[in-house]
Amino acid sequence: MDWYVIISNTLRGGISQSAIIYALAAIGLNLHFGYTGLLNFGQVGFMAAGAYGLGITTDTYGWPLWAGIVAGLAAGVVLALLLGAPTLRLRADYLAIVTIAAGEIIRLTVRAARFSDTTGGSNGINGFANEFQGWNPFDPSAGYGTRVFGELDLRYNGADLWEHIVGWALVGVAMLVMWMLVTSPWGRVLKSIREDEDASRALGKNVFRFKMQSLILGGTFGAIAGMFFAVSNNSVQPDNYSTPVTFFALTAAIIGGLGRVAGPVIGAIIFWMILAFTDNVLRQAVGEEYIPRSIMESTQVGQVRFMLVGVGLILLLVFRPQGVIGDKREVAIDVRK
Amino acid sequence: MSASEGAAEHGRTSGGGGAAGLRAEVWDNPAAGVFAGVESTPGVGKPDPILVADDVTRTFGGLRAVSVDHLEVQRGAITALIGPNGAGKTTFFNLLTGFDKPERGHVVFDGEPASGQASYTLASKGMVRTFQLTKVLAKMSVLDNMMLAAQEQSGESMWRGLLRGWGSQEAVVRQRSLDILDEFNMTHMRDEFAGALSGGQRKLLEMARSLMAAPRLIMLDEPMAGVNPALTQSLLGHVKRLRAEGITVMFVEHDMDVVRDISDWVVVMAEGQIIAEGPPESIGANTAVIDAYLGSSHATLTEEIITGHVPTATEIDGATDG
Numbered sequence: 001m002d003w004y005v006i007i008s009n010t011l012r013g014g015i016s017q018s019a020i021i022y023a024l025a026a027i028g029l030n031l032h033f034g035y036t037g038l039l040n041f042g043q044v045g046f047m048a049a050g051a052y053g054l055g056i057t058t059d060t061y062g063w064p065l066w067a068g069i070v071a072g073l074a075a076g077v078v079l080a081l082l083l084g085a086p087t088l089r090l091r092a093d094y095l096a097i098v099t100i101a102a103g104e105i106i107r108l109t110v111r112a113a114r115f116s117d118t119t120g121g122s123n124g125i126n127g128f129a130n131e132f133q134g135w136n137p138f139d140p141s142a143g144y145g146t147r148v149f150g151e152l153d154l155r156y157n158g159a160d161l162w163e164h165i166v167g168w169a170l171v172g173v174a175m176l177v178m179w180m181l182v183t184s185p186w187g188r189v190l191k192s193i194r195e196d197e198d199a200s201r202a203l204g205k206n207v208f209r210f211k212m213q214s215l216i217l218g219g220t221f222g223a224i225a226g227m228f229f230a231v232s233n234n235s236v237q238p239d240n241y242s243t244p245v246t247f248f249a250l251t252a253a254i255i256g257g258l259g260r261v262a263g264p265v266i267g268a269i270i271f272w273m274i275l276a277f278t279d280n281v282l283r284q285a286v287g288e289e290y291i292p293r294s295i296m297e298s299t300q301v302g303q304v305r306f307m308l309v310g311v312g313l314i315l316l317l318v319f320r321p322q323g324v325i326g327d328k329r330e331v332a333i334d335v336r337k
Numbered sequence: 338m339s340a341s342e343g344a345a346e347h348g349r350t351s352g353g354g355g356a357a358g359l360r361a362e363v364w365d366n367p368a369a370g371v372f373a374g375v376e377s378t379p380g381v382g383k384p385d386p387i388l389v390a391d392d393v394t395r396t397f398g399g400l401r402a403v404s405v406d407h408l409e410v411q412r413g414a415i416t417a418l419i420g421p422n423g424a425g426k427t428t429f430f431n432l433l434t435g436f437d438k439p440e441r442g443h444v445v446f447d448g449e450p451a452s453g454q455a456s457y458t459l460a461s462k463g464m465v466r467t468f469q470l471t472k473v474l475a476k477m478s479v480l481d482n483m484m485l486a487a488q489e490q491s492g493e494s495m496w497r498g499l500l501r502g503w504g505s506q507e508a509v510v511r512q513r514s515l516d517i518l519d520e521f522n523m524t525h526m527r528d529e530f531a532g533a534l535s536g537g538q539r540k541l542l543e544m545a546r547s548l549m550a551a552p553r554l555i556m557l558d559e560p561m562a563g564v565n566p567a568l569t570q571s572l573l574g575h576v577k578r579l580r581a582e583g584i585t586v587m588f589v590e591h592d593m594d595v596v597r598d599i600s601d602w603v604v605v606m607a608e609g610q611i612i613a614e615g616p617p618e619s620i621g622a623n624t625a626v627i628d629a630y631l632g633s634s635h636a637t638l639t640e641e642i643i644t645g646h647v648p649t650a651t652e653i654d655g656a657t658d659g
Contacts, residue, residue, distance in 0.1 A: 177499065185490045185507065186498030192474050192485050198436070199472035203486045203550050204461035205493075213495045259476075329530060330476050 001288065004151035006280040011154065013276025014269045017232045020167035021047075021225045022271060025249040026256070026264030027174045028221030033250070034258035035182060036214040037194030039092050042083075042099030043222045043249055048106045048241040049075040050223025051230035052119060059128035060118050068128075069227060076223025079106075080216040088211045095215075103243060111238035124237040132231045136162040163232045170228060171265055174221055179261045181217075190214055191259075251313055257323030259330065266324055274312060278305040364574075364581040368414035368601045375602075377615030377623070380407035387412040387554055387585045388451075388464075393432055393442035395425075395609075402428045403439070403609045410554070415576065415586040417596045417617070420606035421630055426589045427469055429606065430558055434466045435459045447553060461488050463553035467560060469589075471539040473546075475532025479523060482531050482542060483514035486549035514549060521545045521575070537568040544575060555579060557588035561595055573599050593621070605629065 013019065025043050032038040053075030058068035083102055087095045110119040119125065133140055138158035145155040156164065181187050189210050192200040197207045230236045248271065249264075256267025282301045285291045296304065316323070321331045375381055386409035395403040403425040410416050418426050431437035433444055435456035443452040446464055460466070474482050487510040492503030518524050521541050526534065531542060540560060547555055560576070561569050569592075576599055579586055590596050596603060596617055603620045605613040607629035613620060620626060 180499050180501070181495070184498030184501075185484075185492030185503060186495050188477075188481060188485050189493055191477055191481075195474035195476055196472045198468070199474060200485075201436070201456045202434070202460055202466050202468070202472070203546070204457050204465075204488050205485075206455070206457050217495070329533075 001281075001284050001290075004153070006277065006284065008151075008153045009280045010273050010277040011152075014273040015164060015168070016272055016276075017163055017167060017228070019268050019272040020164075020171060021229045021232075022249050022252050023171050023265045023268035024174060024225035024228065025222050025245070026253040026268050027171070027178060028218035028225070029246075029250055030253045030258060030260075030264045031178065031181075031190075031214055031218035031221070034253065034260070034263070035187065035194060036190045036211060036218075037092060037197075038088075038211060038215060038218075039096035040099045040215070040218065041096045041243075041246055041250075042101070042103035043219075044241050044243065044245040045083075045099065045103035045106045046076050046079055046219040046222030047226030047229065047245065048103070048110065048238075049079045049219075050226035051236045051241070052106075052110055052125075053223070054227045054230055055120075055125040055128055055236040056118055059120075059125045065129060065131040065231075072223055072227045073220060076219045076226075077216055079223075080212070080219040084212045084215045088208055088215065100243065100246075103241070103246065107238050107241050110241075119238070120236070122238060124235060126235045129231040129234045132234075133159055133162070138162055167228055167232070170224060174224070175261055175265060182261060186210075186213075251309070254323055255313065255316060257326030259327075260323070260325050263323055263325055270324065271309070274309055275305055278308045364577040366577075366580065366601070367583065368411065368580060371411060371414060372602055372616060377613070377619060379611045379614055381409070381614055383409040383411040385412045386410055387447050388433065388587070389445045390433065391443055391445075393429070393439045393444065395428055395432055395437065395439045401609050403432060405429060405442070405606075405609075405611055408604065408611055410585065410587055411602060412585050413580065413583055414601040415580050415588070415599050417600035417603045418587060418589045418606060419591070419593075419596060419603060419620075420612075424606040424629075425609040426606055427558055428609075430466065430556055430589065434464060434556060436466075460550060463551065464556065465547045465550045465552035465554070466556040467543045467547055467558055469558040469562065471536070471543050473531035473534065473539045473542055476530055478528050479518070479531055479534070479542060480511070480514055480527040482546050483518060483549050484510050486546045487513070488551055510549075517545050517548055522571075537564045540564050540572065541568070541575075544572065548579075552584055554585045554587065557586065559589050559591070561590060561592055569595065 025047060028046065029040060029043050032040040050072040053072035054068040057063040057071040058065055063071070079102070083095070083098055087098050109115065111122045112119075113121050115121070116123075136158060138144065138161055140157065140159035140162070142158050143155050144158060144161050147153055147155065182190070189200065189205050192203075192205065193207055193210055200207050226241070229240070249268075252267035252271040253264040254267065255270050256265065257263035279301060282291070282296070282304060283298060286293075286296055286298045286301065322328050371384055375383060388410040390405055390408045392407070393403060393405045394401070418429070420426050428437065432439045433451070435451070435454055435458070439452065443450060445451060446459065446462065449462070451459055451464070474485070477485070484507075490503065490510065491506055492498045497503055515524065515527070518527055521544075523538070523541060523545065526538070531539070534542060540563075544557070544560065557576070560572055564572060573595065576586055576588070600617050603615060603617050604611055605620065605623070605626050612625045612629055613623045615623060
């Protein structure tokens, strides 16, 4: 077992582009569920709206990248309006049903052969974001970073480094926006809606408006996550936007702690560190036959690591239901009284 | 003692809610005498109504839950709404406050049409209600519960909230919240989660919170239900203080002692209709009320019958957990 490889890959996993994507998506879900009580089970739909809004306008219509980013943001806002208008006046579970369905509708629509001229069908859209690496101040092919303690490999090429810097800067800005908002009177109204929207109404708050704003803003974070996904891969693939993505992002938010600004970010980092760690350990253990082939093949590692994450999540909810940085008092309260 | 002296004394007093509740408080009654020329008949006109309901009807399936021909609520007075279980009192409240929509009829609040208005619009215009089952915001602090209720906060706009500039208003709201909490002897609980409060404390918080919304008409749905006797006295004092400060109060209550103690006027509902109105001292002798509670064969109506029961020692203990 090469522990240097395992540890460096675990660290890399925690700050990877995937962690950035899930952190951004989970920040949006945290605004929806952790602060407003909105059950959005289709965050992936907002990610797809952002990614395809960007991909279609830049590739199919030849817009510049910045205009594509504006289009991606607009697509997220439009989706939020479409989903919110009919459902936000109803009980919370209606939004859950509609969002989960909308996510699938978007995925199936963009991968349909009927629209392949525009969306690329099941092949998706590729090579539309070269401009992003054109903005890169580093040399994309040169190596940066160093080996720590002689063996721990923390080197990145210029292209990766640029993506990491832009991605974590986006996460930082999103966290700042969230912090400014949830400490404002606006954030206080959102929390009151989460607790009891009739009480909020009885105190003169236009609950529908606040819910809609929350849905739009959280959806925008989802669209930004999708656009970062698209740009860092220089590609949009419809099957990357399937239903489980939402639930992994929700898992990250729960691991970190709902209703905390840093919760979803810490959760996303931990989530991807666990995945990288289990992946590397299992792969090496199977390769060196610490785990006999009769029990597990190397091709099964990808599935087994998600099982381990599931077990870990169950243990977390049993022993630390408020998440890593959540407030114990909040889960201890008996709201039925 | 004038109202302002009373408020000051109340503010200075420290100690538990029970001790505060047992202290005798005297408040001016600006509504004293306004009902002098008013007849005790259902739907009677009042000298200066703040709320007028006309032909308000709501049915659930085949059941006519509310069918009120005409009701006027006198400004500045305490009006009690009583009636047997299932009389439609809470439904009527919901219709008046915009939490439910009547099939027919219209409501005028302080000269403006209120029917068809959203509940939050009516609340922001000064018609503030509480709920039969308290709705405190459990995972928010007592102070946040209070501060939420202030109206016209510029920081409640998303952009203003993000970009700041609401700090001075927030400081004013915070100070007013602390002042009202002090009047309710709840200052020491301000940082507790509201969900950690006892049932009686929640009733107090809900009443204090509705004051933050600057009400002109406050509608309390069973404010004393499940509250121990000492705290009931405290709540009664607060209701009288509201009246002394010029706020109109309408409340649903089953306890006839409470009704007789604080109300200036009593409205009786049965089977969705207003069957009687009158001053509290005469309402128990009204034949329509007796019929509604007992059926027409009985001649007298005791307070225990209207109340449904006399509270037992165990029930009082059950409510005294705060």
